[in-house]
Amino acid sequence: MTILSAEDVSFAYGDEVVLDSVSLTLDAGEFVALVGPNGSGKSTLLRVLLGLLRPTAGQVRVFGEDPRNLHDRWRVGYVPQRPNLAREVPASVEEVVAAGRLARSGWRSRMGAADRIAIDHALEAVALRDLRDRPVSELSGGQQQRSFIAKALASEPDLLILDEPVAGVDAESQKRFADSLTHLVDEHGAGVLLVSHEVGAVAHALDRVVVLKKKILFDGPPSELAGTGVRLGVEAADLPLWLEGLG
């Protein structure tokens, strides 16, 4: 079942075209990586898919609805790129994860037993249960990112979208990260769209890789990518690290 679709989506900042007739689908239980060089339009496409930006042309559907008017918004989990945490105020891991539950339980309601179970489950999924009372600002970069993944998981989403979640994250956290995403796909049948430069850690679990550079250059299984001769059009030094983990 298709849970996310973009049909001939274009977007421009003024005269600068960032996305040009991009079409993309994601099914339930599918794990897809969206990759491309810097400035290829990945983050813009993600924001269009989330309904944070209105496309200049084309149509986006999330669970069959316009993402800006989505009825059950909790069905979409979102992990932003490097959340901007203020060190001045200590927010604990559990508080951060509980904040993600509001999308499901309603922002005015009090926390109930089902909410606590979901928060426990989310913490377990990213292996942070033992650190639940620790201020997030005291965690490593990888642990911080996992706490924000748990925040997104707390609403028990059917679609999880992650923006560069493992940039600069240590190898141990990348493995934990990969485990938590495959758990979400395999056990809960959720669809995952991972926007990243570095998909080496999850390459083995991916169903498809989509290569974007304003347009879709490639859309298929990782094993087919190496033989396609897709060139990203950037200098060798800028090639994304994910190439090393594919094939």
Next chain:
Amino acid sequence: MLPFPFDRDYMQLALAAGVVVGACAPLIGTFLVQRRLSLLGDGIGHLAFAGVAAGLLLGIWPVWAALAVAVAGALGLERLRSRGKASGDLALALFFYSGIAAGVVLVGLSDSFNAGLLTYLFGGILTVTRQDVLVVVGLGVVIVTAVAVCGRALFAVVLDEESSRVGGLPVDELNSLLAALTAVTVVAAMRVVGILLVAALMVLPVATAQVLARSFRATLYLSAVVGVVSVVVGLAAARIWGLAPGGTIVLVAAGAFGVTSVVFGRNHVRSGFLGG
């Protein structure tokens, strides 16, 4: 009824108003610090000054005039920031200077640069009336109720605005609520410590609490306790040694931060002190 130094009626009124403000100002300040808007209270305080001046000019009770101008200004400031027309600090500077300039012009027009105006600028907690206390308590109830009902959602928004928006939280409305609550807090606090020092009571207790606390909730509660203690100790010191109460309260709050930082350094904090 109460022992020295709170044995006089005027001290008891001051204590009542001060305790409410001491508890409420850091509640809002905790959200502002997390959002890196520690000086928002200062900017809105300058708008409140314009409101006080307008009230004196028009013959309206200055507290109501200050409340109207501060809330309207805070909502305007938030609108300017959220629409991307100006960065947070630029929007703040715009309102900050416009507010103080408008206040100066209105004071000039009303020819009322008198002791009454000074009590709003520098605080006049020892001159609060029963009516003042009732207003402060009313504003305090508004603040505490709003934080009790919307606190978790406000925390989610200050933590990460974009994913809160994706999750369907009414981010714009919650941001406006926080701006309006900041304005309400400023107006409630201006009779206690004065417009010029109002931001201090919103931020310094939070700075002290964050040295000890290890969660947002603990920071919220502890900062309110530090705020109340600062007011009580500051008032007592002002009475005993004949000091200006507004400034003394803020100096006590600053001293509490200094002592806490020295005694409970980072190493103590990391070993665990106050949890959620």
